[in-house]
Each structure stands twice: as structure tokens, then as C-alpha cells.
Amino acid sequence: MKLLKRLKPAALRAALVLACLGAALPARAAGLLDEVRARLVLAPVTKGEFLQTRKLAQIDKPLVSNGRFLVARDIGVIWENIAPFAQTTRLTKNEILQTHDQGTATRLSADKEPVVGVINAILFGALSGDIEALAQRFDYSGKVTGDAWRLDFTPKDASLARFVRGLALSGGRGIERIEITSAAGDVTHIEFKAQVQAGALSGEDRKRFE
Amino acid sequence: MNKPGPARAHRLLAGCWLVFLLAAAAVLAAGWARWTGRIDTDLLALMPHDERRPVREAALKALAARGERQLAVLVSARDESAARKAAALARGALAGSGLVERQSGTVSPADFYLPWRHGFLSAADRDWLRTATPEAARARALRLAHAPFAPGTLSWQDDPFGFFGNWLASLAEVTPLRLSGGELMVEHEGRHYAALIYSLPHSAFAADFQQKLVARLDAARARVRDADQEARFLAVGVVLHAAAATRQAEDEMRLIGMGSLLGTFFLIGFVFQSARALQLIAVSLLSGAIAALLAAVSLFERVHAVTLVFGASLIGVAVDYAILVFAQHLGSAEPVRERFRRLLPTLCMVLVTPALAYFALALTPFPGLEQMAVFAVCGIFGAWTSVVLFYPYLLPATLPLPKNAGIMARLVERWPRWRNSGKAWGVALLLAAIAAGGLARLRVDDDIRGLFSGDPARMAEQRAAGEIMRLPSPAQMFLVGGATPEELLRNEEALVARLRPLMAAGKIGGYEAVSRWLPSGARQREALALQGRLRPSLTRIAAELELPAAWIAESSPEAADKTLTPEIWLADAASAPFRALWLGTAEADGTAPRHFSMVLLQGLADGAAARALAELPGREPALAGVEWIDQTREISALMARYRGLLTRALLLACLAAPLLLFPFFRARVWRIVAPVLAAGGMTLAIMGYLDIPLQLLSILALLLTLGMGVDYAIFLQARQSHAHTLLATTLAALLTLLSFGLLALSATPALRALGLTAALGVMLSWLLTPVFLRKA
Numbered sequence: 001m002k003l004l005k006r007l008k009p010a011a012l013r014a015a016l017v018l019a020c021l022g023a024a025l026p027a028r029a030a031g032l033l034d035e036v037r038a039r040l041v042l043a044p045v046t047k048g049e050f051l052q053t054r055k056l057a058q059i060d061k062p063l064v065s066n067g068r069f070l071v072a073r074d075i076g077v078i079w080e081n082i083a084p085f086a087q088t089t090r091l092t093k094n095e096i097l098q099t100h101d102q103g104t105a106t107r108l109s110a111d112k113e114p115v116v117g118v119i120n121a122i123l124f125g126a127l128s129g130d131i132e133a134l135a136q137r138f139d140y141s142g143k144v145t146g147d148a149w150r151l152d153f154t155p156k157d158a159s160l161a162r163f164v165r166g167l168a169l170s171g172g173r174g175i176e177r178i179e180i181t182s183a184a185g186d187v188t189h190i191e192f193k194a195q196v197q198a199g200a201l202s203g204e205d206r207k208r209f210e
Numbered sequence: 211m212n213k214p215g216p217a218r219a220h221r222l223l224a225g226c227w228l229v230f231l232l233a234a235a236a237v238l239a240a241g242w243a244r245w246t247g248r249i250d251t252d253l254l255a256l257m258p259h260d261e262r263r264p265v266r267e268a269a270l271k272a273l274a275a276r277g278e279r280q281l282a283v284l285v286s287a288r289d290e291s292a293a294r295k296a297a298a299l300a301r302g303a304l305a306g307s308g309l310v311e312r313q314s315g316t317v318s319p320a321d322f323y324l325p326w327r328h329g330f331l332s333a334a335d336r337d338w339l340r341t342a343t344p345e346a347a348r349a350r351a352l353r354l355a356h357a358p359f360a361p362g363t364l365s366w367q368d369d370p371f372g373f374f375g376n377w378l379a380s381l382a383e384v385t386p387l388r389l390s391g392g393e394l395m396v397e398h399e400g401r402h403y404a405a406l407i408y409s410l411p412h413s414a415f416a417a418d419f420q421q422k423l424v425a426r427l428d429a430a431r432a433r434v435r436d437a438d439q440e441a442r443f444l445a446v447g448v449v450l451h452a453a454a455a456t457r458q459a460e461d462e463m464r465l466i467g468m469g470s471l472l473g474t475f476f477l478i479g480f481v482f483q484s485a486r487a488l489q490l491i492a493v494s495l496l497s498g499a500i501a502a503l504l505a506a507v508s509l510f511e512r513v514h515a516v517t518l519v520f521g522a523s524l525i526g527v528a529v530d531y532a533i534l535v536f537a538q539h540l541g542s543a544e545p546v547r548e549r550f551r552r553l554l555p556t557l558c559m560v561l562v563t564p565a566l567a568y569f570a571l572a573l574t575p576f577p578g579l580e581q582m583a584v585f586a587v588c589g590i591f592g593a594w595t596s597v598v599l600f601y602p603y604l605l606p607a608t609l610p611l612p613k614n615a616g617i618m619a620r621l622v623e624r625w626p627r628w629r630n631s632g633k634a635w636g637v638a639l640l641l642a643a644i645a646a647g648g649l650a651r652l653r654v655d656d657d658i659r660g661l662f663s664g665d666p667a668r669m670a671e672q673r674a675a676g677e678i679m680r681l682p683s684p685a686q687m688f689l690v691g692g693a694t695p696e697e698l699l700r701n702e703e704a705l706v707a708r709l710r711p712l713m714a715a716g717k718i719g720g721y722e723a724v725s726r727w728l729p730s731g732a733r734q735r736e737a738l739a740l741q742g743r744l745r746p747s748l749t750r751i752a753a754e755l756e757l758p759a760a761w762i763a764e765s766s767p768e769a770a771d772k773t774l775t776p777e778i779w780l781a782d783a784a785s786a787p788f789r790a791l792w793l794g795t796a797e798a799d800g801t802a803p804r805h806f807s808m809v810l811l812q813g814l815a816d817g818a819a820a821r822a823l824a825e826l827p828g829r830e831p832a833l834a835g836v837e838w839i840d841q842t843r844e845i846s847a848l849m850a851r852y853r854g855l856l857t858r859a860l861l862l863a864c865l866a867a868p869l870l871l872f873p874f875f876r877a878r879v880w881r882i883v884a885p886v887l888a889a890g891g892m893t894l895a896i897m898g899y900l901d902i903p904l905q906l907l908s909i910l911a912l913l914l915t916l917g918m919g920v921d922y923a924i925f926l927q928a929r930q931s932h933a934h935t936l937l938a939t940t941l942a943a944l945l946t947l948l949s950f951g952l953l954a955l956s957a958t959p960a961l962r963a964l965g966l967t968a969a970l971g972v973m974l975s976w977l978l979t980p981v982f983l984r985k986a
Binding site for chain 2: 052054056057058059060061063065081084085087100117118123136137156157158159160162180182184185186188190
């Protein structure tokens with residue numbers, strides 16, 4: 001408790017500054033989200049492939065990985081890394097379940113691991129396009145050009161800023177790119193391809209969430 | 211004056227007493243603001259202290275000091291954003307008052323621990339490292355390198371396996387509060403709460419500060435509720451208990467004090483129909499109050515509010531002496547001094563019995579009861595002394611015989627009398643059988659929590675808030691010792707390893723221990739050695755990701771690396787919130803100084819959990835230097851022991867009373883003892899039927915009853931068929947009954963038990979005494 005208490009004044013200042021900024025520009029900020037929301041078509045279920053390029057600070061060689069994803073808006077996300085290693089990450093409301101190497105599983109519960117809840121909320125918001133949820137934790141700016149849009153998020157409070165420096169979402173009818181900049185300056189690019197939308201989970205996919 | 215010597219001595223004594231009373235009143239008035247400002251409402255102050263265990267005392271004191279200046283407000287509403295809005299309202303309502311201070315500090319724990327990071331491993335990572343193959347290590351680092359988020363705040367290359375990040379994350383386990391959106395949030399049973407954590411600029415026991423703070427909190431609560439009907443506002447802090455205790459004590463003092471005074475003046479005025487009598491009563495009571503307060507203020511550093519509430523109930527006892535004197539003056543033509551001389555032996559006898567009974571309170575090791583005993587004995591003595599010394603001068607030559615006296619005389623004649631007949635024995639046996647049924651149901655309860663608990667609604671609020679925020683238990687802890695700080699930390703770690711399974715089983719919610727933030731040197735060196743083995747894996751990863759060779763050296767610690775020491779930790783601001791757990795050194799007599807710390811426990815599931823913890827240090831393999839401290843249980847055990855001791859004292863008094871009275875009353879002794887013993891037995895039986903448990907204070911109340919009951923009987927037997935005496939005892943019993951009855955309304959269960967038992971006992975003694983009067 002004390003640990004977090006000490007972080008508060010900084011967070012308070014940040015929140016205060018943001019509150020003032022927010023108060024000054026309410027119409028424009030709300031308008032931006034509405035404009036993006038008007039272009040973004042979110043189906044209950046989205047499946048597709050991803051290509052991730054991660055550029056670590058001070059390391060020249062980019063880390064490239066790829067795989068498949070499945071987003072069920074009300075249930076969770078399945079993130080299936082295929083190369084260079086096999087790992088399946090399942091995000092649901094209260095936990096992160098990671099399965100890798102011949103079925104070794106790590107289960108992180110939001111009750112026990114506080115960070116899990118935060119990471120979960122951000123990833124879930126970003127992957128499912130729940131920009132309102134992100135706007136609760138992040139300050140945002142962006143632009144809309146024709147059908148294309150881009151939103152840049154910066155954390156509202158210091159505790160979150162310790163994990164992530166910034167988050168950017170861009171796309172058109174769907175989310176096409178996510179860019180995550182960690183607090184340490186590592187940049188992760190995720191590109192979504194071959195996206196298919198559906199009205200409901202198939203029986204097989206439903207099982208993967210059980 | 212036929213005997214000028216004694217008369218002069220009497221006058222001299224009366225003069226001295228008057229001077230003393232005036233001086234005492236002046237002293238009290240001069241220091242009024244000072245001592246009333248120090249009236250204690252801290253219930254811990256009533257608890258015994260064990261001077262032979264200074265470390266334990268220091269630990270309990272440190273624990274109390276830690277909680278004393280903290281206040282937390284939890285605000286929840288329909289959903290998270292509504293809770294945030296309500297919290298902002300509450301914060302606004304509390305800000306700027308100067309009554310609370312937001313907790314501050316900007317130190318980042320990660321920055322402080324960074325230089326020693328290789329010495330820290332979470333329990334899970336330590337286990338993993340013991341068995342990890344180089345391939346598993348490589349895979350783990352690679353996965354983390356690809357993960358967009360790491361649990362830690364360092365870049366991947368500074369923490370390639372995520373050990374430091376995991377360790378920092380494990381620190382957060384100590385609290386469920388999470389900083390999010392500028393607010394400390396906690397989720398509990400589906401509700402979102404925002405926590406506002408404050409420190410207090412003044413002691414929780416400063417009376418006017420408490421009341422201002424509570425008023426401000428009530429205003430904040432009202433504002434939050436007005437804005438959002440569904441909002442929930444919970445406040446938790448020692449200060450709230452203290453404030454409630456202060457207000458309650460003030461209310462009860464007023465109720466008992468005013469009630470007893472009004473009752474006294476009304477009855478005295480009604481019966482004696484004399485303004486003079488009222489003035490005389492006032493003189494006696496005022497003397498008693500002055501003597502009692504002076505004794506309490508000068509003997510004790512702080513007067514406790516509970517003492518004052520209890521003290522208010524003494525009015526009914528102290529007034530007895532004046533009533534006895536008045537009764538003897540009714541319609542009498544004998545000169546005042548003559549009558550007084552005749553009355554003096556009886557008056558002395560009546561002083562001794564209740565004083566002795568009250569004195570028994572001081573025989574217990576409870577500072578609170580000791581204070582009550584001093585207060586009672588001095589108060590009674592003060593009232594009595596004024597009666598004995600002043601009344602001969604102040605009494606009018608005669609008091610008119612009231613009309614009511616005749617009624618009394620007829621009443622005592624018609625009162626059922628004991629006869630040695632079959633019918634009488636039948637009734638007695640029936641009553642005895644009914645009493646036996648109650649006695650069989652009588653239950654014993656020495657739990658201290660049942661004695662000093664406050665308002666149930668407030669207790670529930672505090673418990674709920676404590677559960678949501680997982681606040682540590684305020685009266686239970688492990689005390690850990692070691693010859694060196696290192697040994698202490700190792701002992702703590704051994705204890706924590708045994709607490710973990712209890713946590714997993716849900717018996718406890720969590721723990722606070724210094725070793726969580728400051729692992730022992732041994733544990734840090736073990737961590738360094740375990741991570742040193744990862745060098746081959748690091749070499750492979752460096753090759754794969756084209757990392758410089760210097761990175762391998764930076765990332766693989768040497769066993770000889772420096773470790774975080776207690777000196778460094780204690781000196782840095784990063785340890786400030788937990789420093790209270792570190793108790794420093796203490797010397798037990800003759801041995802080398804030892805180092806001590808506390809391990810606090812959160813969310814104790816139930817009594818069974820506490821028992822499991824109590825057995826932990828002794829169970830094999832035994833934990834070195836670990837002692838379980840359960841203040842609640844220790845005090846309850848002490849209460850039980852003294853209840854046993856005082857029960858024996860009570861039985862002894864019951865046996866001793868007839869023996870002591872025998873020389874005066876001979877064969878009539880049974881007529882004095884029988885009603886009192888019967889009253890005591892019936893009191894216990896009624897308590898059994900009403901399911902009021904027997905405890906230390908009820909035994910003390912029975913001792914008081916015995917003293918007073920014997921007094922009534924002595925009076926009636928000594929001057930039987932004297933309607934005036936019956937009038938006096940009736941008045942005395944009624945007023946005592948009134949005072950104790952009012953005390954039985956107290957919200958402090960300890961005082962309630964005392965008041966209720968004494969009221970029952972006094973009433974039954976008074977009803978039964980005339981039954982055993984010899985037929986005129």
C-alpha cells in the first residue's frame with residue numbers, strides 16, 4: 001500500500017494537468033473519438049494474422065515474430081505466436097494464460113498480479129478497438145484523413161507511464177496497426193493482415209476460451 | 211459539649227478538611243483545561259502492560275503509533291467512473307481543512323533497488339532458477355524480448371529474464387490498492403472503491419481535533435451521498451474509534467451524572483421536604499467529586515473517559531451516608547451531636563464495606579480498573595468525610611417527620627416474612643430450582659473484544675474497510691528476533707516460508723515483513739549465485755540477437771557482488787513506510803542486545819487462523835527467534851485468570867462475612883447473610899436466563915453487591931422495626947439502583963456488565979432483606 005501511496009503526488013499532478021487540458025478542449029477531444037468511432041466497424045469477432053516487429057533500445061537487430069489472433073469483444077483475445085517460437089496467450093477479463101513449449105502454462109490472475117489487470121486492459125482495449133476504454137486511462141490526440149485515422153495515447157498517470165510511454169492505433173474500417181512504446185524506449189509495431197469479421201464465435205473457437 | 215477534647219479535635223479536623231477541599235478545588239479549577247484536554251479515550255490505555263517483556267511492549271506501542279495518525283476513506287459507487295467522481299467530491303470536501311494531510315513522498319522504489327537488483331528474486335523465480343535448463347532460460351529470455359509488455363519497468367536488455375520486474379510486482383502483493391487514473395483504486399466483491407489515504411497532523415486522541423475531523427468527514431459523506439444516492443462512503447482509522455469513544459463517554463457521563471443527580475434531589479426533596487437536606491447532599495457529593503478527581507488527576511498521567519463514566523455512577527453510592535444520617539434525624543429531639551456520636555460506628559462500618567469492594571478492582575493488573583478503584587474509593591471517602599465532619603455543624607436541630615415514613619413502617623410490616631413453615635420451604639425450594647436452571651445456563655466469556663467494542667455499525671464499517679484494503683491486524687503479530695540483523699532477517703524468511711501455505715489456503719490474506727523489501731544477505735547471495743549460472747544462456751542469446759559481449763558481463767552477476775544491507779535500506783527514504791516494522795535492538799537482562807522486527811498479518815480469516823498462527827513457531831521444525839503475539843487473546847486470558855481469582859475472593863468473602871459478623875449479631879447472623887447470598891445467586895441465575903455471560907466485571911459487581919447488601923441488612927437488623935432505617939435503606943437502594951441502572955445503559959459493554967449485575971444484585975438484596983427480619 002505504502003509503495004503505491006508514494007507514487008501518488010506525481011500522479012496527482014499529472015491528473016491535474018490533464019484535467020485542465022481536458023477542460024480546455026472538451027469538444028474537440030470528444031469529437032475525435034466520435035469521428036474514429038464512425039469509421040471503425042467493430043464486429044463481435046475478428047480473426048486474422050499479425051506481424052510484429054520489435055525494436056529494442058540500443059539493439060540494432062529488430063525482433064520479428066508472427067502468428068494468428070482472435071478477438072472476441074465480450075470475451076477475450078487469443079494471441080497465437082507461431083514463429084520464431086510457439087506460444088499462445090489468452091487474455092480474458094481477469095487473467096492472462098500463457099501456454100508455450102509442449103503445454104507448459106503460466107496463469108497470471110489479476111487478483112494476485114496487479115500488473116496483469118493493467119496490461120490486460122490496455123491490450124484488450126487496443127486489440128478490440130475499445131477506444132473509450134483506452135481514453136479512460138490515456139490522454140489522446142490524433143487525426144482523421146478520409147477513411148483513415150490515427151490515435152496517439154499517452155498514459156494519464158505515473159504508475160501506468162512506468163510500463164508504457166505511448167500507444168498508437170491506426171487503421172480505417174478496422175484497426176490495421178498498433179505501435180507500443182515501452183517506458184524504456186522499446187518500440188513494438190504490430191501489423192494486422194487478412195482480417196475476417198464474424199457475428200459470433202464458432203463452436204471450436206468458443207472452446208479455446210474455456 | 212460535655213466532652214470538650216473530642217469536640218475541639220472534631221472542629222480542627224473539619225477545618226482541615228474544608229481547607230483541603232477548597233485547595234483541591236482550586237488546583238482542579240486551575241488545571242481544568244490541562245487535565246480535561248488529557249482525558250484518554252484510548253481503550254488500549256485500559257489494558258495491562260507487561261513490564262517484564264519490554265520488546266513486546268515496544269512492538270505493540272510501535273504498532274499503535276503507526277495506526278494512530280492514519281485515516282483512510284473508501285468511496286465506491288455504481289461503477290468505476292462514478293466511484294472516481296465520488297472520490298473527487300470527497301477529496302474536495304476534506305481538502306483545505308488542515309485536519310488531514312495527503313500522504314506524500316515521490317521516491318520510486320525501483321530506482322532505489324536498481325543497483326542491487328540481482329540480489330532480489332520472487333519466490334516463483336527462485337524455484338524456477340533451481341531447475342531451469344539452459345534451453346528453458348534461452349526460451350524465456352527470447353519470449354520476453356518479443357513481448358510488447360514486460361512486468362517490469364526496465365528495458366529488456368537490463369532485465370532479460372524479467373526477474374527484477376517480477377520481484378517488484380511481487381512487492382505490490384502487500385496491498386490490493388492500485389494507482390490508476392490518479393486514484394488509488396481497489397476492487398472488492400465486484401465493487402470499485404477509490405481510497406483516499408491521509409495522515410493526521412494531530413494525535414487521534416486529541417479531543418477537539420477528533421470532533422472537528424468527524425464533523426468534516428460527516429460533511430464529506432453527506433456531500434458524496436447528495437451527489438450520488440448509490441455512493442458508499444467508508445472511513446477507517448483509530449481516530450474514528452477515539453472520537454466515538456469521546457462522544458459516547460460525554461453523553462453517558464451526562465446521562466448517568468444528570469440522571470443520578472436529578473433522581474437524588476427529587477427523592478430526597480420528596481421524602482425529607484427540606485431545602486437544607488438538598489444543600490447537605492450537594493456538599494457531600496461535591497466533596498466526593500473533588501476528592502475523586504484530585505486523586506485521579508494527581509496519581510494518573512491521564513484520566514480515562516471510562517473512569518469518568520463509571521465515576522458518575524458513584525453518586526448513588528456516595529449519597530447513602532447522607533441519607534442514613536438524615537433518617538436518624540427524622541422527628542428526633544435528641545441533640546444533633548449526641549445522635550451523631552451514636553451513629554458514628556455504624557457510619558464507619560458502612561464506609562468500609564463498599565470501599566473494600568471497590569478496592570478489589572485495584573487488585574487486578576488492569577490499569578483501567580485500578581483507576582476506577584482509586585476514583586471510587588477516594589470519591590466515597592470524600593463524600594463520607596464531609597458527612598462525618600461537616601454535618602454535625604450543618605444539620606438542622608431536627609428534620610420534620612415526613613408523612614411517607616408511616617407508609618414505610620406499614621410496608622415493612624406487610625412484607626412477606628420468612629417462617630420456618632412447610633410453605634416457606636416450598637417457595638424457597640421452588641426459587642432455588644428456578645435459580646439452579648439459570649445457573650446451569652450461565653456462560654463464561656472472557657473475550658476482551660466483547661468488553662470494549664464500540665457501536666456495532668461503526669465496527670462493521672471499519673471491518674469492511676479493513677477487509678477491502680487488507681489492513682493488518684492491529685493486535686496480532688509475530689515478533690522476530692536475532693543476534694544480528696542478518697540472523698533476524700533469516701528468521702523472518704523462515705517464518706514467511708511457513709506463512710505462504712497459509713496464504714495459499716486463504717487462512718491469511720497477506721503479511722508485511724521487512725525481509726520482503728530487504729532480503730537477508732544469505733538470500734541475496736543465493737540469488738546472485740543462481741543467476742550466475744545463466745551465463746551460458748546469455749552468451750547464446752547475445753549471439754542470436756547480435757548483442758555486445760559487454761552485455762553478457764553486465765547481465766550475469768558475480769557471487770561477490772555487493773548486497774543491500776540494513777544500514778543502507780534504513781537510511782534511505784525508500785524504507786520509510788516500512789521502517790516501523792524494524793524495532794531495532796533491545797537488551798534482555800544480562801544478555802547481548804538482540805535485534806527485533808514485527809511481521810504483521812492481513813486478513814486473518816477467523817479464530818482458527820489465529821490459533822494456527824499461534825502454533826506456528828512451536829511446530830516442527832521449530833522457528834528460531836519467532837514469537838506470536840496476540841494481545842486480544844493474552845488480555846482475554848488474563849481476564850479469565852483474574853475472573854477465577856476474584857471468584858475465589860468472592861466465595862471467601864461470602865464465608866468470611868458471617869464469621870466477622872457473628873460477634874455482633876450471634877444467632878441472627880443468618881438473617882443478614884441469607885438475603886445477600888440469595889440475591890447473589892438469583893442475580894447469577896437471571897444472567898443465565900438472559901444469556902449475559904459471566905466475566906471479570908460481573909464478579910466485581912457481585913463483590914460490590916455483597917458489600918452493599920450486607921450494609922442494608924446490618925442497618926435493618928441493628929435497628930429493626932425502625933421505619934426510619936427502612937426508609938433510609940430504601941432510599942439508598944433506590945438511588946444506587948438508579949445509578950447502576952443508568953450505568954447498565956452504557957454503550958461500553960464492560961460498564962454495562964458492571965452496571966447490570968450490580969443493579970440486579972442491589973435490587974434483589976433490597977427486596978430480600980426485609981423477608982429475613984425477625985418478627986417484631
